Amino acid sequence: MQTSSFIGAVDIMSTQTATERPILHGGRREAMREAYPAAPQPWIDLSTGINPIPYPIPTLPAECFTRLPDPEAATRLESIAAAAYHVSDAAMVAAAPGTQILIELLARLLPQQRIAILGPTYAEHQAAWARGGGSVDLIPDLDDLPAASSLVLCNPNNPDGRIIPPARLRALADHLAARGGLLVIDEAFADLADRATSMAATLPHPAIVILRSFGKTYGLAGVRLGFALADAPRAAAIRTALGPWAVSGPAIAIGTIALADPAWLAATQHRLTHAAATLDRLLTDAGMTIIGGTPLYRLAATATAPDWHDRLARAGIMTRRFDDHPSWLRFGLPADHTAWARLAAALSGNRPPLANHPDQ
Known part of the structure; x- marks a missing residue:
């Protein structure tokens, strides 16, 4: 059985608002099992941009789970995060x-009266600012920046991996600061990019707020850990708004160890870069065109993307489709030799026929 209503749901910009339909993200294995009950098990989830080989979770003391986290432990985590992200003062990390x-x-x-969001990108930004009461402009290019009070963008971008040079971001931040606005930069995938990609070292800046994700690079999305980087007063306001004990004891313990392990991060960057190149070759050999990505995922284009999505799902492999860009498919990285072999087998052979989709 095939249910196109699910497989076409994506997390990029849509012309519909959050109140018109929910945003469905990748990783929804139960829904895929229902849609494709005959697919082989276990499912191979390539629908998210999460490292398939996670940081090794250390043995945690029982008190991580039984006691409320000490404020000093959270402060220590923020200090380690500041060093990892090259922020000059831990007071600028929340x-x-x-x-x-x-x-x-x-x-x-x-709150901002008018917000521009550079898209297509992660759709939760649009939904959140719209729910916050702002007027949201979706723009395809920075040259189209309207008279907005603030700008939100992802750098590197999801799903195409586009990177905006730091010099241009600094000029935008200065421009927005002059009008009392914000530049919100989602750096969820910046850990594996060139260090110069991040704007963290430019802090403090009156207009810049940076978001950093822990779970994607470290393959521990379920830990639920992230950071806001901003000038000290703004970071303090975010900390206060989150309230006490916002981050769990296990998340503090794991984050404190992992973020202080640059050797693991360097080895991971090397491994993922080579894995992404291997994935590019597989997709290209299958007739797809690589149009972007990061070391954690690749974005491919093909006129028969819906057929490929269905074919791979029937092989027990989850990928990401995009309603607004029906020729796109996003692929995360397989976790091991078995997953790589299954993907290679599913991609080999005859390509899905274009005739199945006369509307394209």
């Missing part, structure tokens, strides 16, 4: 239970 809650919080804590 830890949170994932970046998603920060996206929601910023729209309420720092």
Whole structure:
């Protein structure tokens, strides 16, 4: 059985508002099992941009689970995060239970009358600022920036991996600061990019707020850990708005160890870069065109993307489709040799026929 209503749901910009339909994200294995009950098990989830080989979780003391986290432990985590992200002062770092809650919080804590969002990109930004009461303009290019009070963008971008040079971001931030606005930069995928990609070292800046994700690079999305980077007063306001014990004891313990392990991060960057190149070759050999991505995912284009999505799902492989760009498919990285072999087998052979989709 095939249910196109699910497989076409994506997390990029839509012309519909959050109140018209929910945003469905990747990783929804139960829904895919219902849609494709005959697919082989276990499912291979390539629908998210999460590292398939996670940071090794250390043995945690029982008190991480039985006691409320000490404020000093959270402060220590923020200091380690400041060093990892090259922020000059730990007072400019606010830890949170994932970046998603920060996206929601910023729209309420720092309301803006008019917000431009550079898309297509992660759709929760649009939804959150719209719920916060702002007027949202979706723009395809920075040259189209309207007279907005603030700008939101992802750098590197999801799903195409586009990177905006730091010099241009600094000029935009200065421009927005002059009108009392904000530049919100979602750096969820910046850990594996060139260090110069991040704007963290430019802090403090009166207009810049940066979001950093822990779970994607470290493959521990369920830990729910993220950070807001901003000037000290703004970071303090975010910390206060989140309230006490915002980050769980296990998340503090794991984050404190992992973020202080640059050797693991360097080895991971090397491994993922080579894995992404291997994935590019597989997709290209299958007749797809690589149009972007990061070391954690690749964005491919093909006229028969819906057929490929269905074919791969029937092989027990989840990918990401995009309603607004029906020729796009996004692929995360397989976790091991078995997953790579299944993907290669599913991609080999005859390509799905274009005739199945006369509307394209």
